[in-house]
Amino acid sequence: MILTDVLSSPSATRRPNDPARPLGSPPVPRSTAAERAQRVRFRRALSLMAMTLVVPGSAQLLAGNRRLGLAAFRTWLVLVALTVAVLVSVTVDRDLGFTMLTDPALLGVVRLVLMALAVFWAVLFMDAWRLGKPLSLGMGHRRAVVAVNGVLCFAVAGTLLTGAHLMGVQRDFIGTMSGNGIVTAATDGRYNVLLMGGDSGAGRVGLRPDSMTVASIDADTGRTVLVSLPRNMKGFPFREGSVMDEQFPDGFDADYLNGVSTWAEDRPELFGSSDEPGIDATVMAVEGITGLDVNYWAMVNLEGFKELVDAVGGVTLNVRQPIPVGGLGDDVVRYIPTGTRELDGMDTLWYARARDGSDDYSRMARQKCVMAAMASQLSPQTVVRNFSAIADASAELVQTDLPASELDTFMSLAMKAKDEKIATLSLVPPMIDTADPDIDLIQEKVDAAVQRTEEPPSPSAGAGGRRKAPTAVTGGSLGSMSDGYAANQAQDLSAAC
Incomplete structure (x- = not known):
C-alpha cells in the first residue's frame, strides 16, 4: 500500500528532465517546433535590419545580393575614412573647417552625396526587410518587423535629408552673406x-x-x-x-x-x-x-x-x-x-x-x-x-x-x-x-x-x-x-x- 501511494504521487511521476514546478501544478505547455522556428525567423529579420543600420551592405553580404552588399560596404568604408580624416584635420587646423563651411561648390557636392545616401540606405533597409522573409512570420511578428524597419528607414533617411537641407541652407547663406567686392589684403597687419x-x-x-x-x-x-x-x-x-x-x-x-x-x-x-x-x-x-x-x-x-x-x-x-x-x-x-x-x-x-x-x-x-x-x-x-x-x-x-x-x-x-x-x-x-x-x-x-x-x-x-x-x-x-x-x-x- 505504501509503495502504491509513493508511486502514484506527482513527484514520483515527474521525469528527471521535467522543468521544476510546484507539486500539484499543471504541466507547462511546450512550444511547438513551428513556434520556435517563428521566433528564430523573427530574430533573424531584426538582426538583418540592425546589421544594415550599423554596417550598410552587411545584410546583403550575409543573405542577399553580394554585389549590392559589397558596393554598399565599400561605400560605407570610404565615407567612414573620409569622415575620420576630416574630423582629424579640422581638429588640427580649425581654419580648414571654416574653409569647408564657406565653399559653395563643396557644400553643393556634400548636399548631393547626402541625398543619394538617404535614398541608397533606404533601399538597403527595404532589401533587408525582404531578406527577413516577412511573409513567413506570424502576424504579430510581421507587424513588429514592418514597424521596426519603417522607424529605422525613416530615421536614417530623415537624418541624412535634414543634413542635405542644412547644406543647402548654408550654401544659400554664404551667397547671402557674401558680396562681389575685390579681395584685399590686410593693411599693416x-x-x-x-x-x-x-x-x-x-x-x-x-x-x-x-x-x-x-x-x-x-x-x-x-x-x-x-x-x-x-x-x-x-x-x-x-x-x-x-x-x-x-x-x-x-x-x-x-x-x-x-x-x-x-x-x-x-x-x-x-x-x-x-x-x-x-x-x-x-x-x-x-x-x-x-x-x-x-x-x-x-x-x-x-x-x-x-x-x-x-x-x-x-x-x-x-x-x-x-x-x-x-x-x-x-x-x-x-x-x-x-x-x-x-x-x-x-x-x-x-x-x-x-x-x-x-x-x-x-x-x-x-x-x-x-x-x-x-x-x-x-x-x-x-x-x-x-x-x-x-x-x-x-x-x-x-x-x-x-x-x-x-x-x-x-x-x-x-x-x-x-x-x-x-x-x-x-x-x-x-x-x-x-x-x-x-x-x-x-x-x-x-x-x-x-x-x-x-x-x-x-x-x-x-x-x-x-x-x-x-x-x-x-x-x-x-x-x-x-x-x-x-x-x-x-x-x-x-x-x-
Whole structure:
C-alpha cells in the first residue's frame, strides 16, 4: 500500500528532465517546433535590419545580393575614412573647417552625396526587410518587423535629408552673406571693416547709414577696436584723391555725415559703374576722417536685426535706466525696465536705437554694448541649434561687399576675437567737436587706439583708464553726455557695459 501511494504521487511521476514546478501544478505547455522556428525567423529579420543600420551592405553580404552588399560596404568604408580624416584635420587646423563651411561648390557636392545616401540606405533597409522573409512570420511578428524597419528607414533617411537641407541652407547663406567686392589684403597687419546700421524709417527711400563703426581687426590675433563715427559730424574731409574729395576739397558742408550717402545716390554719374554710390561715398568719408584704409563694408538693416536676435533666442543686456520703446516721431508705448534682462529682438532693437530722453552718443554707447553682448553670447552651439532661423534672418539683415572666398578668414578671426577684449573709440564730445572736428586729433586717437590693441593686454586695463562717471542716461553704459560714456572709450567693452 505504501509503495502504491509513493508511486502514484506527482513527484514520483515527474521525469528527471521535467522543468521544476510546484507539486500539484499543471504541466507547462511546450512550444511547438513551428513556434520556435517563428521566433528564430523573427530574430533573424531584426538582426538583418540592425546589421544594415550599423554596417550598410552587411545584410546583403550575409543573405542577399553580394554585389549590392559589397558596393554598399565599400561605400560605407570610404565615407567612414573620409569622415575620420576630416574630423582629424579640422581638429588640427580649425581654419580648414571654416574653409569647408564657406565653399559653395563643396557644400553643393556634400548636399548631393547626402541625398543619394538617404535614398541608397533606404533601399538597403527595404532589401533587408525582404531578406527577413516577412511573409513567413506570424502576424504579430510581421507587424513588429514592418514597424521596426519603417522607424529605422525613416530615421536614417530623415537624418541624412535634414543634413542635405542644412547644406543647402548654408550654401544659400554664404551667397547671402557674401558680396562681389575685390579681395584685399590686410593693411599693416589689420583688416578694417566698415559696419553701417541702415535705418529704413518712415519717409526714407532705401537704407541710410545712421550708425557707422569701423571694426579694425588684427589679422593674427583677432584683437579688435571699434572706431565709431557720429552721424551728425560736419565739415570733414574725404579720402585724398577720391571723387568726393574733388567735389568737396574744403570738407563736406552739404549735410551731416549720414547725409553723404543720399548726396551720392542723387549723383550716380560721378561714380561710374558703381552699384552702390552712396556706400562708396560713405567709405571715402570714413577713410578721410579716420585715416584707415577700409577693406570691406557691411550694411545692417536695423529693422531686420530684431529677427536675428529672435533667431538666437534673445540677448542678455544690462539695462541701467528705463529704455523707451517707441519715439523717434511716434509715441512711446512702454519702457524696458532696469536690471540684467534677456531681451527679445524688438526690445534689443529699441535698446540700440532709442533716443527719447537721451542723446546720439548714449545711443552709440548702447549699440556697442549690443555688439559686445552678441559677440560674447553667440556660441557655436547656439548657431548650430538655430542655424536655419539665423540664415533666414540674415537674408534680410546684411548687405556686404565681402567676397565669399574671404568668409573663412573672418569666421576664424571672429572665433579668435571671442577670447579677446574689445576696445572702443568713439569720435564724439567731449573729446571731438562734431560741428568742427579736429581731423589731426582724430587720426592721432585712432592710431593710439589701434596700437593699444596690438600690445599685450594689461590685467588692470579698465574702461579707457579713467574713472567711470556715476550717472547713466537711458543706457547700458555708465557716463553722461558732458563727461562721455564709458562704452564709447574703453579698453574692455564688456566691463563698460
